Amino acid sequence: MTSKPHPLRQLIEQFIKLTDAEWEMFPPHLTEKKIKKNEFMLREGQVGRELGYVIEGEMRHFYTRNGEEKTTYFYFENSLVGPYVSCINGQPSLISFEAVSDTRLLVFPYAALQSLYSQSHSWEKFGRLLAEYIALGLEDRMVGLLTLSPEERYVQLLESNKKKIIERIPQHLIANYLGITPVSLSRIRQRLLKK
Amino acid sequence: MTSKPHPLRQLIEQFIKLTDAEWEMFPPHLTEKKIKKNEFMLREGQVGRELGYVIEGEMRHFYTRNGEEKTTYFYFENSLVGPYVSCINGQPSLISFEAVSDTRLLVFPYAALQSLYSQSHSWEKFGRLLAEYIALGLEDRMVGLLTLSPEERYVQLLESNKKKIIERIPQHLIANYLGITPVSLSRIRQRLLKK
DNA sequence: TTCCATCTTTAACCTAGATTAATTTAGTAT
DNA sequence: ATACTAAATTAATCTAGGTTAAAGATGGAA
Numbered sequence: 001m002t003s004k005p006h007p008l009r010q011l012i013e014q015f016i017k018l019t020d021a022e023w024e025m026f027p028p029h030l031t032e033k034k035i036k037k038n039e040f041m042l043r044e045g046q047v048g049r050e051l052g053y054v055i056e057g058e059m060r061h062f063y064t065r066n067g068e069e070k071t072t073y074f075y076f077e078n079s080l081v082g083p084y085v086s087c088i089n090g091q092p093s094l095i096s097f098e099a100v101s102d103t104r105l106l107v108f109p110y111a112a113l114q115s116l117y118s119q120s121h122s123w124e125k126f127g128r129l130l131a132e133y134i135a136l137g138l139e140d141r142m143v144g145l146l147t148l149s150p151e152e153r154y155v156q157l158l159e160s161n162k163k164k165i166i167e168r169i170p171q172h173l174i175a176n177y178l179g180i181t182p183v184s185l186s187r188i189r190q191r192l193l194k195k
Numbered sequence: 196m197t198s199k200p201h202p203l204r205q206l207i208e209q210f211i212k213l214t215d216a217e218w219e220m221f222p223p224h225l226t227e228k229k230i231k232k233n234e235f236m237l238r239e240g241q242v243g244r245e246l247g248y249v250i251e252g253e254m255r256h257f258y259t260r261n262g263e264e265k266t267t268y269f270y271f272e273n274s275l276v277g278p279y280v281s282c283i284n285g286q287p288s289l290i291s292f293e294a295v296s297d298t299r300l301l302v303f304p305y306a307a308l309q310s311l312y313s314q315s316h317s318w319e320k321f322g323r324l325l326a327e328y329i330a331l332g333l334e335d336r337m338v339g340l341l342t343l344s345p346e347e348r349y350v351q352l353l354e355s356n357k358k359k360i361i362e363r364i365p366q367h368l369i370a371n372y373l374g375i376t377p378v379s380l381s382r383i384r385q386r387l388l389k390k
Numbered sequence: 391t392t393c394c395a396t397c398t399t400t401a402a403c404c405t406a407g408a409t410t411a412a413t414t415t416a417g418t419a420t
Numbered sequence: 421a422t423a424c425t426a427a428a429t430t431a432a433t434c435t436a437g438g439t440t441a442a443a444g445a446t447g448g449a450a
Contacts, residue, residue, distance in 0.1 A: 391450105392449100392450090393448100393449085393450085394447100394448090394449090394450105395446100395447090395448090395449105396445100396446080396447080396448100397444100397445080397446070397447095398443105398444080398445070398446090399442105399443080399444070399445085400441105400442085400443075400444090401440105401441090401442085401443100402439100402440090402441095403438105403439085403440090404437105404438080404439080404440105405435105405436105405437095405438080405439100406435105406436100406437090406438095407434105407435090407436090407437100408433100408434080408435080408436095409432100409433085409434075409435100410431105410432090410433085410434105411430105411431090411432090412429105412430085412431085413428100413429080413430075413431100414427100414428080414429070414430090415426105415427080415428070415429085416425100416426085416427070416428085417424100417425085417426075417427090418423100418424085418425080418426095419422100419423090419424080419425095420421105420422085420423080420424095
């Protein structure tokens with residue numbers, strides 16, 4: 001009777017199968033960390049050194065532009081979160097990572113991941129597939145911004161498999177995510193009700 | 196006296212150094228292909244099988260949304276072009292790839308690249324770095340769409356290192372790229388002149 | 391319960407960009 | 421040159437979303 005695999009391992013194995021030996025390279029680098037509501041994993045301007053796996057909670061990341069926050073992503077349990085871009089390019093992050101509610105993470109240094117990449121072709125392949133996955137997601141998001149009106153983006157969000165966002169994120173942050181103001185989103189909802 | 200390295204090898208080696216043996220795995224898969232102005236490398240709905248390297252010319256890619264084209268990228272000499280997303284996920288491409296003017300390419304099957312990935316850790320690493328590079332570019336573009344007004348996006352384009360787009364791409368396609376109509380771009384230019 | 395802060399809605403007004411259509415300019419082919 | 425097509429500008433009108441401000445709703449904390 002084998003014990004249940006680590007949930008993070010399960011997540012990684014959605015990309016690539018690992019031998020036990022390969023997996024075992026990873027856990028020594030993991031540390032549990034709690035972030036309270038409205039606290040930050042990383043603030044804009046800091047260089048990203050570590051990434052995290054969400055055990056439970058909600059997080060978001062946002063840009064600041066002349067004082068205004070622009071949320072571009074939400075994270076829920078069982079997903080990877082963190083200043084991926086800053087880790088890759090070594091530049092100060094343009095993005096802040098904040099807990100929307102109390103959140104528990106497993107964090108690991110990006111350097112540890114890089115070391116796995118170089119030690120093992122399998123891990124390197126995981127790195128490629130992860131980057132490709134992220135690119136597909138970004139592409140999708142970009143196309144939405146370019147080809148849909150705010151109202152259409154909201155409708156698409158309602159109809160998508162991203163129900164968690166609708167259910168668990170406050171409306172003004174959803175508005176932010178859609179690239180509009182809370183006032184505007186409220187009006188859009190009003191308009192849609194009348195149909 | 197060594198001969199000058201292949202320009203495509205130079206491009207790849209901006210990501211990762213290859214031994215001669217590793218590089219030599221690649222050229223057998225390369226074929227030169229000419230695409231005339233307004234002809235397609237791939238049309239929406241087809242599954243992507245091959246990628247290309249632009250020797251000379253200009254290309255663009257665009258989405259179609261209720262009959263309207265939305266250009267999201269331009270390609271010039273010495274860059275990689277093609278239905279990367281479709282190659283990765285095996286789904287019919289949502290994107291069409293068209294030559295803006297007569298273009299010469301070196302094309303190669305995506306399967307050949309995948310085979311290199313699995314044969315060599317170095318090539319796999321190249322795959323990761325390429326995907327990461329693409330993700331960084333998409334992130335950048337997405338942030339621009341989310342945080343800047345059309346006018347600000349145009350100004351940013353003027354001031355960016357993407358001069359080639361301004362110099363070599365017709366204005367109505369630039370408008371498309373900025374997510375606005377040609378009429379609107381013309382007005383924006385007018386407005387900017389008066390400052 | 392009451393109080394306070396946050397979130398959401400509503401209303402009035404403003405503006406950048408969309409739309410439609412007409413005009414001018416530039417490019418290309420014959 | 422001429423004629424034809426595509427590209428760019430200009431003008432008039434319309435509208436979705438922004439802005440500002442005020443009023444309701446919601447939810448905790450004491």
